[in-house]
Amino acid sequence: MSVQIYYFSGTGNSLHVAQELKRRVPNTNLVPIISALKKDQIVTEAEIVGMVFPIHAHTFPLVVKEFLQKVDFQFSSYIFALSTRLCAEKVFSDMNKILKRKGRTLDASFAVETPINYIPLFSVPTQEEVKKLELELQKRLDEIQPIITNKQTRYEKTGLLVALLAHTIFRVNTFLFQKTRYFGLEKAFYADDKCIGCGTCQEICLSNKINLVDKKPIWNDDIDCTFCFACISYCPVQAIQAKRKRTTKKGRYHHPAISAKDIAMQKQ
Known part of the structure; x- marks a missing residue:
């Protein structure tokens, strides 16, 4: 049995979950979605194929949508999706809308809770919240592992209230965030006076949107942001900010076990 897990991760949560699944499920290979999208065709020959990703604006990231539209699952007998934030069933039903055009649907869906x-x-x-969520995550992945290994059908279920919100407020929010490019957020990033010109942001940017000019990062307006937050989260001196978002007064989070190099390797 061969297993392939495609993942997209900006601050390390989804990569960590993918690594933990690999540790539990035999013969598992991890593939970055960013890297896979460089190919003209994406064909997986794995028997079991999974996708691990964060939630962006109440749905799956746009790069995951692009991947779903491009990938060929004809050799796979079992497909699952796992989001690293709790979410509504609508997220997975929206994925199925794309998969059904290929004659497929998800065989299983899961949602786990990781630090926001x-x-x-x-x-x-x-740190206490991070540790608590990690303990809960490990237990949850122990439950998920046999479901995947045995190719069982299992779908994430949410309550009636969440389902109602998903088809009303959440859907409107998703539309507005995507239509406005997160209300102009991708044009709000800048580096303040703390910047040391180390180039971490350029190296880690999953869309190759950032370039160093005179040792200062410049965001290219002609390239779409993936909204992965790798740049703002991994800056070693917390110099990257977002205008009008009060980020100067907030701390930063990335998964403690995932380095900037780990994130950047998704582009290889």
Whole structure:
């Protein structure tokens, strides 16, 4: 049995989860979605194929959508998706809309809780919160492992209230965030006076949107941001900010076990 897990990760949560699944599920190979998208065709010959990703604006990231539209699952007998934030069933039903055009649907879907990292809106988690979520994550992955290994059908379920929100407020929010490019967020990033010109942001940017000019990062307006938050989260001196988002007064979070180099390797 061969297993291939495609992942997209900006601050390390999804990569960590993918690594933990690899540790539990035999014969598993990890493939970065960013790297896979460089190919004209994406064909997987693995028997089991999974996708691990964060939640962006109440749905799966746009790069995951691009991947779903491009990948060929004809040799795979089992497909699963795992989000690294709790989410509504709508996320997976929206994925199925794309898969059905290929004559496929998800055989299983899972949602796990990892530390939140949307700095413009939320405070970073405390170390205690991170440790607690990690313990809960390990237990949850222990439950998920036999489901995947045995190719069982299992779908993430949410309550009626969440389902109602998903088809009303969440859907509107998703549309607005994507239509406005997160209300202009991709044009709000800048480096303040703390910047030391180390180039970490350029190296780690998953869309290759950042270039150093006179040892200062410049965001190219002609390239779409993936909104992965790698640049703002991994800057070693917390110099990267977002205008009007009060990020100067907030801390930073990235998964403690995932380095900037680990994130950057997704582009190889």
